[in-house]
Structure formats: structure tokens, C-alpha cells
Amino acid sequence: PYVCAEWEMGGLPWWLLKKKDVALRTLDPYYMERVGIFMKEVGKQLAPLQVDKGGNIIMVQVENEYGSYGTDKPYVSAVRDLVRESGFTDVPLFQCDWSSNFTNNALDDLIWTVNFGTGANIDQQFKKLKELRPETPLMCSEFWSGWFDHWGRKHETRPAKDMVQGIKDMLDRNISFSLYMTHGGTTFGHWGGANNPAYSAMCSSYDYDAPISEAGWTTEKYFLLRDLLKTYLPAGEALPEVPAALPVIEVPEFHFTKIAPLFSNLPDAKQSVDIQPMEQFNQGWGTILYRTTLPEAVTSGTTLKITEVHDWAQIYANGKLLARLDRRKGEFTTTLPALKKGTQLDILVEAMGRVNFDKSIHDRKGITDKVELLSGNQAKELKNWIVYNFPVDYSFIKNKNYKDTKILLTMPAYYRSSFKLDKVGDTFLDMSTWGKGMVWVNGHAMGRFWEIGPQQTLFIPGCWLKEGENEILVLDLKGPAKASIKGLKKPILDVLREKALETHRKDGEKLKLTGEKVAHEGAFTPGNGWQEVRFAAPARGRYFCLEALSPQANDNIAAVAEFDVLGADGKPVSREHWKIRYADSEETRSGNRTADKVFDLQESTFWMTVDNVPYPHQLVIDLSKVETVTGFRYLPRAEKEYPGMIKEYRVYVKSADFNY
Structure with a gap:
């Protein structure tokens, strides 16, 4: 029932939250009753499409990356049973997780698959699975070909050559894979989700830097992948021709003069x-x-x-x-x-x-x-x-008292206009002069826009346009600099207007650790995967400082993919309200490598220091409250040779903030 895919609430319906004590993704009776109703309907529509019945469903997944949510085998077992009761009995059932947590909820009668991204060390990802199940078929159920964009952060890309190399590594080892994503897309309307911690909402474009773009265009990444796959075809087989792209049109600039102020409606x-x-x-x-x-x-x-x-x-x-x-x-x-x-x-x-x-x-x-x-x-x-x-319903938006005016509002308002087309085709609405809000075209909710970027256009499929008059409604909660729109032939996905967070370090700040008591010091063992450190004696404090003293490799870079602090019970403390108080260096030129990536729940993103800033490197986490700290867990980057891995380190824990 839970799919994630950066859909809001992971695809679960919002109305579940009307019940104040609902516990999602657990054996909560109310939640499970609704899951049962849903799965019965899914089975009614999709069970007849299993491969042995002439359809194309060859596997069915039970839940989604549940090891990153909790450890609850009875719950995962109950979902498995519901999937079977819904009619999915003729194809293999599987569960997907990360290499670091797939054993948390692994059921004996399900196939186990692993999710990871471009650049990951393939052998390391499957090492534990091969030890536990030497004869099992191996599969990467989500090989992340790119990444999704957040409002106010740089546009995400992943190198094509790294993606292709990872797929080659799997093919050469007889490992199956599923690309996530093969084809980027759009999260239309209000369906874009968010990450937390720290809260960060997703853009409407889900182009994902995928081999096939948001609009269905082939890319350099696509042709590199295609060239690789050609070499693995059985003798005498050839790939079919690439279909032609759908037509793309420009829409001349049109203006909005009919406005309905929100507070007057x-x-x-x-x-x-x-x-x-x-x-x-x-x-x-x-x-x-x-x-x-x-x-x-x-x-x-x-x-x-x-x-x-x-x-x-x-x-x-x-x-x-x-x-x-x-x-x-x-x-x-x-x-x-x-x-x-x-x-x-x-x-x-x-x-x-x-x-x-x-x-x-x-x-x-x-x-x-x-x-x-x-x-x-x-x-x-x-x-x-x-x-x-x-609400965002079109019927609610259209029935407003729109009046003619040429005065631009700096208050929230609905705007209405139309544009005429001689022919239809895909296009990209240029929203770069607008503030913050949503757009509806011919009754379809297109998505959110926000001047801060990086996304500045909204993709409009040509099938939602028509020859002649097309209606467009805009809700702008801030007010536009210019109330006009045009349709472009290419998207704008990488213009960031809000200054991206360069570092979590205020101007002139330099952490002073002289005289501070060291809670623990040591050295990490080189290698991929989580490493856990226990202190000789507990330390109490709200501010946790990791000081990296030396690197594993002969360079300046320090990197952390994920980080946990262990509490009095030896288990990770909640990271929901953590904040980065200080980081001496953060790489924002080549990607989003800011220090908050150490607790964003994504093992493929990471904090990385700038390559010309020498060791030592310091990271200070505000845990939000005083904790009894008994140790920590450190996850280096997932790539081969674990780039940026720290060697020697010191840890400091204080109730009051450090001196800067």
C-alpha cells in the first residue's frame, strides 16, 4: 500500500490522518482494515494480469523499503498475506530494502532484493545477501539512475558513465536490475512529497536526470545505456528503432487581466x-x-x-x-x-x-x-x-469572482486567462515571473511553481491541450512580478534564485576545541558499510561534535553518508529535530553535499567537504535536547574505495554550545 516514489505521504491517502492516533505502516487495526479494502480492489483490477494469465506482471512487491521505517516482521507478514489473499498467488513475491537493513524484516518465503544508486560498490551491496542465501537470484530492485529535485536546492544530476558502469558490473555478475527511473516524469498537481529531517519539499518535475526525460526525450544517458545493452543481446537479435519524440510547441506570451483576490473570495x-x-x-x-x-x-x-x-x-x-x-x-x-x-x-x-x-x-x-x-x-x-x-479542486478554483484589472497584486490571488492554439503539442509553461502557487490548464492541475527554483517551468502534455481556446488558472500566494506566461520548447530545471545554503557556518565562525574534553577518539576501519563505535563511558550533552583528523586516502576530502548517535539504551536516538550547528566545509559546486545530508535518511546522499580545504574537519550536530550518548554509527559513501572516508577522529559532547 505504501509506495513512496516521492509522492506525498508515500501514496497513502491523507484522510487516514483524520484519526488522531492512527499509526501508519503498523498493525494498527484501523490502518490495516483500510489496507485490506485497498488491496482487495488492487487484486480485482491487477491479479488477472499476472504473467501466467496472459498479462505482464512477473513479480509483486510486499511493502517498500520497510527496513528504513521500522522492524516489525508481523506487520510485513500481514501485508504479505493480504497480497496473497488479493489474488497474487501465481508470481514470486519479493521485498526490497537497502543492504544495510534488509535483514530487519526479511521473511523466509519472500525473495530479497536490494536498492542502491549510481556509483555504488556492487559486490559490497550484495555481500551479506550472498552469505545468507548463496543460491538466491540477485536483483537490484531500484538502481537509482539520477535523483529528485527539492525546492530551493540545486538541480540533481548523476553521471551517465557511472550509471552504465554499475549496470555493466551487474550484468557481468548475472545480477538482475530495475532502473529507477528509466523514464522521468511529472508529479502533477499537489502530489509532490517531502523529506524530513530536515523538511524539504519536492519539485513538480520528476525528470530525475533519467535516461528518458520528463517529456519522453532520449538523452545521452539513454544512448550510452542502449549501446551497453546491445552487447548482451542473444546472437541474431537487435534492438528496435528508437520511437520519434512527440511534437513540441511554443506558445506565444499571453497576459492575465482577470484577477480574484483570495481575501475577497x-x-x-x-x-x-x-x-x-x-x-x-x-x-x-x-x-x-x-x-x-x-x-x-x-x-x-x-x-x-x-x-x-x-x-x-x-x-x-x-x-x-x-x-x-x-x-x-x-x-x-x-x-x-x-x-x-x-x-x-x-x-x-x-x-x-x-x-x-x-x-x-x-x-x-x-x-x-x-x-x-x-x-x-x-x-x-x-x-x-x-x-x-x-482546496486545490478545479471546481473550487474556477468559481471565483474574477474582475478585470491591470494592477499587479502583492496579495494572494487567483488569475485567469486563455490562449489559442492552431496545433497542439507538449510544451513547458514559463513561470519564472510568478511567485508561489499552482496552475490549472483546461481543468487539469499541472503542479506547483515557486520562484526560488530550481524548476522554473511546468510540463504540459499535448494531450491536455486543444486546438482553439485553452483556459488557464493560476493561484499565486505571493504575487507575480509580471502576470504573463509563454510556452517554451525546452524546460528550465536548474535556475536557483534563492541562495542555496552554502555552509552551516556563519561568517567568521571557526570552531574552537582547545580545552574541550574528548568523549572518545579512535580510527575507522577502511571499507563500505556501517561502522558502530561504543564509548568507554557515557557522555551527556545536546551538541555532538565529530572532528575528522585524517583521511583514509591521500586527499583533503571528508564524507559522511549517514550518521546515528546512540542513546542510553544503546539504540539510535531520534533524528527528527536534529539541526546542523556547524560544518567547517561543504561542497555545493558539484552537487548538494551539505552537512544536513548526514541525517536525511538517504544512504546515497552525503556531506562532503571541499577538496581544497585541508583536514581536520568538524561537524557539530544540535540533537535538539540533552541526551545520554553511549556511541555513534558512521556510514561512509557507498562507492568503491569509499571516497572521503575518515580515518582518525575525535568526538566531543557538550550540553552547552561550543565556542566559535
């Missing part, structure tokens, strides 16, 4: 004494407005604290914009000016995509808990809210 109001998340108002996606009046005057300097903003909020007092808060940046407070008693306080929150991986998939939208005014030592919770729901 409010839907029916709902009353709520307490703040509640979007789901409790039966809203799945879109924007929600929370409105109250201040029961007493607010002095200048009072802090407005929201627990929590999910995901992007604009705060208004009597219609005047005071602040914008971005969950990606951990912004949940703002300082207020002096406000009179009776001031209308509006908090407009946009849901940007539910977390699709790990426990954070319980990701309710809007405001999840409460809103407080903090002054001195006093905290006063605001109550008595009027709530307005703005």
Missing part, C-alpha cells in the same frame, strides 16, 4: 475554539486561513509562536503582511509590532507536500497544535478561530 467559514490541522476540517491539500481577533493589545517585541507551521505561512494584521514563515528553515516564530486590541490576525498556510519517508509521514498540514503570544515569561494561547479552507 473567502469560502464558507468554520468555527473552532482551538487551532486544528487541515485534516480536521476535511481538507486534504491546498491552503488554509486561520483568523482571530486579538483579545487584548500586544506590545511591540511580543513573539508570535506557531506550533507548527506546515508548511509555508503568511501572517497579516488587519490585512497588512507582517511576516512569512518557512518550515524548511525551521521558522515558527516572528516578532510582532504594537497591535491594538481587536486587531484581525490572519495566518494563511500553504501545504507543500506531506513527508513521504520515515515516521514523519504522520504529517498533518496547516497549523498542527497551537498559536501563542510570548512576552517576557508569559505565554498566552490564542483561541476562537474562524477557519477558511481553500
